[in-house]
Amino acid sequence: MTIPAYPLSWPVGWKRTPAADRSRARFNRQTVTQYRMGDGSTNSYRGKAQVTIAEATGRVRAELVRMGIADDDLVISTNLALRLDGLPRSGQREPDDPGVAVYWTDRFDLSVPPKCMAVDRYDRVADNLAAVAATLEAMRAIERHGGAEVLNRAFEGFAALPGPAAGQRIHWSEVLGCARDARMSEIRDAHLRARSAAHPDRGGTAAEFQAVNQAFSEACREHEVES
Template sequence: MTVEAYPLQWPQGWPRTPSHQQQRGWQFKQARYATPGQNWSGVTGRGLVTFAKARDQLYEELRKLGAGKVVVSTNHKPDRYGIPTESKRSVGDEGVAIYFQLKGRPMAMACDRFDNAAANMRSLGLAIEAMRQLERHGGGTMMERAFTGFVALEAPGKSWWDVLQVRPDATADAIEANFRRLARDRHPDRGGSNAAMAELNEARAAGLAARQ
């Protein structure tokens, strides 16, 4: 299974959460990692989950699980080691997908329940932590059954919304805006390539056709 950390590659067959049904990321205030009434930054009150903390906790849960060949796929560009780093600009689609191997089997999980990648990563981390609890308390077979639904049968293909880094229900305006943003980097005159620009043009055409 070949998967890229960037841009987001959503698992085939995994349902998407419509934009209007997404929840605010502040619902994942990190009381469990701070003193009562404080979030990760130490500021009293509600606050967004920090991207770096949620990412690091997700990788730690995957390590404890015994996962191998881990790829965390988002629309936030990774560093040179393939680790997602928070973008300073809006990425449109804040979903997070994770791919890994568990006991030789390819697995895939994804979350776009929240309106920011940090909360989606934290949600995935908590889900894995909960599954590990089954094994910790003697329920190894139950944990394996719990993961059965996450087996990745085939690698995801790039859809037009993956290429444009928008949600599948993106408006025509959002499609055009992200097309222009990405075209600045992918145009051959700006260090891109003809192939990259052709892919972007095809995705734009498919996206606008889907909005008609």
């Protein structure tokens, strides 16, 4: 797939969650803390902590492996810089846009279009990744209970959407990958990310680069500021 893992490549036509409407999730990971007793023996107790980028990424990969999807057929797209293996790197500042989009293909059936699942309802990238993993797990449970056909139909709804038909106009927010009611500072950040991804020197095209700049100009006019 040619979909970039960084910056975030939000699927065309998918609605965005306004920043003010994002919430804190409760996806946790188990922790074990050991401590030494007064007599020199050791003991431990279990607790919970926020899920990390590495943990959430691992959950997504594990669910897709159970569906027969290999890492080579998977793209996890976020606004986090990448590790050498192309996956999101931990230990970074939370980006202004914490959305995630997971794309995958079935290498054994090329007639099936790529699938995509995107989540941005939470204020942390790790939680949005964990939400994707939890959703995939829940959908696989449908198959385990005899609903294979229901599962197939559900996943048809997650097919990665193609670009617009000729002459069809896209709202500037979809081009830039931000919410329609985003603040101007968020729009400027989204423009920089989209402009970088569309630059011909980075695999984009002149037409895509021009479309990004045109979308930013439209956003500025709508917000009555200079571009």
